[in-house]
Amino acid sequence: MTHAVLERPDLKSLFNILQKAGYTTIAPTVRDNVITYENVTDQSELPIGMTDDQKNGSYRLKKRKDKSVFGFVVGPQSWKKFLYPARLKLWEAHRNGKSFSIAKPENEEKKLAFIGVRPCEMSAISIQDKVFLKSTFVDSAYSSRREQLFTVIVNCTEPGGTCFCTSMDTGPRAKKDYDLALTEVVKKDQHYFLVEIGSDQGKEIANKLPLKEASEEQVSEADKRLNEAARKMGKALKTDGVKDLLYENAENPHWEKVAERCMTCANCTMVCPTCFCSTMEDSTDLSGEIAERWRTWDSCFTMDFSYVHGGSIRNSSSARYRQWLTHKLGSWQDQFGTSGCVGCGRCITWCPVGIDITEEIKTLQECDSRKSKSN
Amino acid sequence: MNTDPMVPDLFRVQKVRKETLDTFTLELSPKQKKFRFEPGQFNMLYVSGAGEIPISISGNPNQPESLIHTTRAVGSVTNAMRKLKAGDYLGVRGPFGTKWPVDKAMGDDVVIITGGIGLAPLRPAVYDILAKRGRYGNVVLLYGARTPEDILYPKEIMGWRSRFDMDVHVTVDRAAGSWHSNVGVVTKLIPKAPFDPQNTTAFICGPEVMIRFTTQELKKRGLSDDKIYVSMERNMKCAIGFCGHCQLGPYFVCKDGPVFRYDEIKRLLEIREV
Numbered sequence: 214m215t216h217a218v219l220e221r222p223d224l225k226s227l228f229n230i231l232q233k234a235g236y237t238t239i240a241p242t243v244r245d246n247v248i249t250y251e252n253v254t255d256q257s258e259l260p261i262g263m264t265d266d267q268k269n270g271s272y273r274l275k276k277r278k279d280k281s282v283f284g285f286v287v288g289p290q291s292w293k294k295f296l297y298p299a300r301l302k303l304w305e306a307h308r309n310g311k312s313f314s315i316a317k318p319e320n321e322e323k324k325l326a327f328i329g330v331r332p333c334e335m336s337a338i339s340i341q342d343k344v345f346l347k348s349t350f351v352d353s354a355y356s357s358r359r360e361q362l363f364t365v366i367v368n369c370t371e372p373g374g375t376c377f378c379t380s381m382d383t384g385p386r387a388k389k390d391y392d393l394a395l396t397e398v399v400k401k402d403q404h405y406f407l408v409e410i411g412s413d414q415g416k417e418i419a420n421k422l423p424l425k426e427a428s429e430e431q432v433s434e435a436d437k438r439l440n441e442a443a444r445k446m447g448k449a450l451k452t453d454g455v456k457d458l459l460y461e462n463a464e465n466p467h468w469e470k471v472a473e474r475c476m477t478c479a480n481c482t483m484v485c486p487t488c489f490c491s492t493m494e495d496s497t498d499l500s501g502e503i504a505e506r507w508r509t510w511d512s513c514f515t516m517d518f519s520y521v522h523g524g525s526i527r528n529s530s531s532a533r534y535r536q537w538l539t540h541k542l543g544s545w546q547d548q549f550g551t552s553g554c555v556g557c558g559r560c561i562t563w564c565p566v567g568i569d570i571t572e573e574i575k576t577l578q579e580c581d582s583r584k585s586k587s588n
Numbered sequence: 589m590n591t592d593p594m595v596p597d598l599f600r601v602q603k604v605r606k607e608t609l610d611t612f613t614l615e616l617s618p619k620q621k622k623f624r625f626e627p628g629q630f631n632m633l634y635v636s637g638a639g640e641i642p643i644s645i646s647g648n649p650n651q652p653e654s655l656i657h658t659t660r661a662v663g664s665v666t667n668a669m670r671k672l673k674a675g676d677y678l679g680v681r682g683p684f685g686t687k688w689p690v691d692k693a694m695g696d697d698v699v700i701i702t703g704g705i706g707l708a709p710l711r712p713a714v715y716d717i718l719a720k721r722g723r724y725g726n727v728v729l730l731y732g733a734r735t736p737e738d739i740l741y742p743k744e745i746m747g748w749r750s751r752f753d754m755d756v757h758v759t760v761d762r763a764a765g766s767w768h769s770n771v772g773v774v775t776k777l778i779p780k781a782p783f784d785p786q787n788t789t790a791f792i793c794g795p796e797v798m799i800r801f802t803t804q805e806l807k808k809r810g811l812s813d814d815k816i817y818v819s820m821e822r823n824m825k826c827a828i829g830f831c832g833h834c835q836l837g838p839y840f841v842c843k844d845g846p847v848f849r850y851d852e853i854k855r856l857l858e859i860r861e862v
């Protein structure tokens with residue numbers, strides 16, 4: 214049975230079964246006028262009948278006309294915050310006389326189940342896997358969380374105003390790396406989830422769910438909605454040759470134009486599901502007996518980020534914006550064999566001045582300095 | 589070595605030696621008797637309560653019983669480090685990064701060009717080359733300092749100068765009348781340095797502006813870009829390619845560097861604020 218159906222009333226059993234299997238269930242819920250991912254124990258806490266209206270620099274939560282459970286796009290925060298926490302204690306040092314001892318904190322990692330992962334976000338998790346698990350070194354904190362993760366995708370039938378996953382080949386339908394994938398279909402007389410199984414542990418959970426065999430019509434209805442979704446992307450980005458474009462246009466005057474708008478606030482890096490930069494914070498207690506090192510998220514938009522004795526390497530906002538965009542779409546490919554962008558559109562929505570990554574690339578493509586050289 | 593590369597090991601301070609007005613050398617003894625490293629690599633040094641910074645190793649790779657770092661007191665961590673005394677402890681993570689191509693350079697003349705504190709990360713390469721002296725052609729050290737008082741390791745430089753199998757040329761930016769040697773930038777020493785440009789490997793460590801002018805001069809002598817190696821400096825927090833701070837174009841200086849073949853990074857050095 215590759216295609217099965219979970220009826221809407223049975224969605225609660227997905228939570229129950231995962232919890233019985235020892236998972237802490239994390240899912241979308243409404244908080245502070247946005248949809249965020251939190252510890253959700255019951256399906257009733259999901260954003261039922263809610264949607265989000267997203268534009269450049271704008272996000273508004275609205276009521277839907279129907280009772281869709283996953284009828285929205287993505288909120289400001291991604292799943293990154295669970296696998297790669299914004300603050301993490303790396304170790305603690307205790308003084309004894311002139312010496313001191315250093316020890317890692319004992320972390321009992323909970324088994325997490327993510328319910329409602331968008332296909333673009335699953336791609337983002339796979340990209341961070343490459344960064345933290347498949348580079349020269351392995352990040353032990355990430356690895357212990359990731360190994361135990363269970364993922365339930367919800368494919369996208371209604372892309373948002375800043376979405377461009379089709380350009381990045383990450384959606385609207387998840388292709389791999391997941392455990393279970395759902396496609397929600399809401400019709401007048403029907404409300405169901407088409408279920409696809411992506412892994413052995415996905416199969417194990419699926420076997421315990423009250424699934425029914427999907428009718429041909431139910432499968433084709435879901436397919437139809439996903440195909441339609443692919444045509445309704447709010448944005449598009451032409452990725453052909455984008456790495457070379459960025460490498461060859463490092464001195465393009467256009468960066469100055471972006472810098473006139475960019476506030477270097479770092480919002481784009483905080484909401485990005487793949488941005489992985491961090492810094493270290495050392496703290497000591499008042500007695501001087503205990504010191505701690507914390508790893509916290511950092512951003513290439515700050516001055517401190519590139520500081521070496523004497524000053525920062527990237528002083529100007531144009532150099533910092535260029536670093537971010539060139540890394541995200543260009544040098545990321547050299548480093549990890551993949552683009553660093555999944556087309557989720559968060560950086561566009563949450564930019565306070567609405568700078569649009571797809572527009573900036575388009576402009577660079579139009580004013581490519583290689584063109585003017587050959588003329 | 590700790591199993592987690594983010595958790596430091598404790599090393600006991602054996603000695604803190606003042607070098608010049610603003611530089612000093614830390615001699616550390618490893619717990620596990622030996623600390624093996626390659627010339628050009630660096631460690632992350634942690635001073636309790638002050639913080640952690642990358643410092644290149646400047647000791648002898650063939651004498652792993654003690655771990656030596658020379659650094660300049662410029663920030664809060666290095667200033668706290670300067671105040672350490674024998675018997676104190678500090679945290680060490682490493683060694684990290686790429687090495688000077690001491691093996692690849694065998695059979696070639698080797699020209700080492702550096703200035704100020706830049707001699708510290710190159711000293712392990714000098715030790716290693718001199719230990720296998722017969723396998724290299726001419727060995728040349730061109731070294732620049734601000735003033736005669738700022739010359740790092742002066743006694744050792746004197747010792748190298750007195751060898752018949754090594755050419756050492758020192759220059760200073762400015763000096764009083766008692767200085768009877770070269771005055772001017774280090775690049776001025778390149779045109780007359782005794783090496784065969786067709787069979788030479790160059791090692792450079794210094795600020796980026798110095799690297800730019802040095803590579804230009806070497807090019808004038810006929811050295812090709814793939815025979816020039818440079819050590820780069822960037823902000824580093826983790827040293828294992830995760831924190832992102834040390835990025836130089838597609839490279840993480842902590843693990844793809846700090847020693848790069850010049851032709852690999854030439855494009856990047858031409859870009860402003862990269």
